[in-house]
Amino acid sequence: MRTTQKWIMAVVAAVLLTCTGLGLVARHRYHEAKDRRDLLDLTIGWNRPLDELRVPDEMPADPGSGEISAYGLRLSLGIVSYSVLLVAERGEPLWSVSCGATAVVVCTDLGDGYTLLTEFDTDNSDPATIVRRRIGDLMFEAGVPGHRPDLVDRLRGLITATHAPDDAELLRLLRSDYYQTDWS
Numbered sequence: 001m002r003t004t005q006k007w008i009m010a011v012v013a014a015v016l017l018t019c020t021g022l023g024l025v026a027r028h029r030y031h032e033a034k035d036r037r038d039l040l041d042l043t044i045g046w047n048r049p050l051d052e053l054r055v056p057d058e059m060p061a062d063p064g065s066g067e068i069s070a071y072g073l074r075l076s077l078g079i080v081s082y083s084v085l086l087v088a089e090r091g092e093p094l095w096s097v098s099c100g101a102t103a104v105v106v107c108t109d110l111g112d113g114y115t116l117l118t119e120f121d122t123d124n125s126d127p128a129t130i131v132r133r134r135i136g137d138l139m140f141e142a143g144v145p146g147h148r149p150d151l152v153d154r155l156r157g158l159i160t161a162t163h164a165p166d167d168a169e170l171l172r173l174l175r176s177d178y179y180q181t182d183w184s
Contacts, residue, residue, distance in 0.1 A: 038171060039170060039174075042174040050170065051164045054163065065173065070086075071085055071094050072094075072139075080144055080158065084138055084140055085140075097117060104119060104120055105125075110131070114156055116129070116152060117130040118147065127146050128143050129144050129147060129148040129149065129155070140159040142156075
């Protein structure tokens, strides 16, 4: 009788362990599939390879603080904004202030491909300090609100020391806590 009870307990334990293991595997696969779906949904506006997106090494952004559109990547890093923008045929970003808008901005060549933009407080712009660097048909840009010449070196460092984020880092930057791809 005791031997039978031991066998029954062993079989029950084996079944429970197997079911638990299968449940964990199913849960892991579900989350992997959800992450792939979310990444596709969050980056659908970017019609170029994701490895062209670069993020700063120095400053981690808050989770869910970024967005990707057809114009590029934008991240909020506290008071600092960081962008990777597509460049139009005129040599300026598709969706950002142009150095040709002299009533709004003064551009200064910092050398080595870097440009300092000092935006004025006008009807359609707020004062800002921005450092840009063009590489190919992409413009890397970091800026802060206000006239902050003391932060130019830091902004320059943000767009210099960058890396291509892996899928997990992109998800952390783009997916907020309340994000859902489907409502079913």
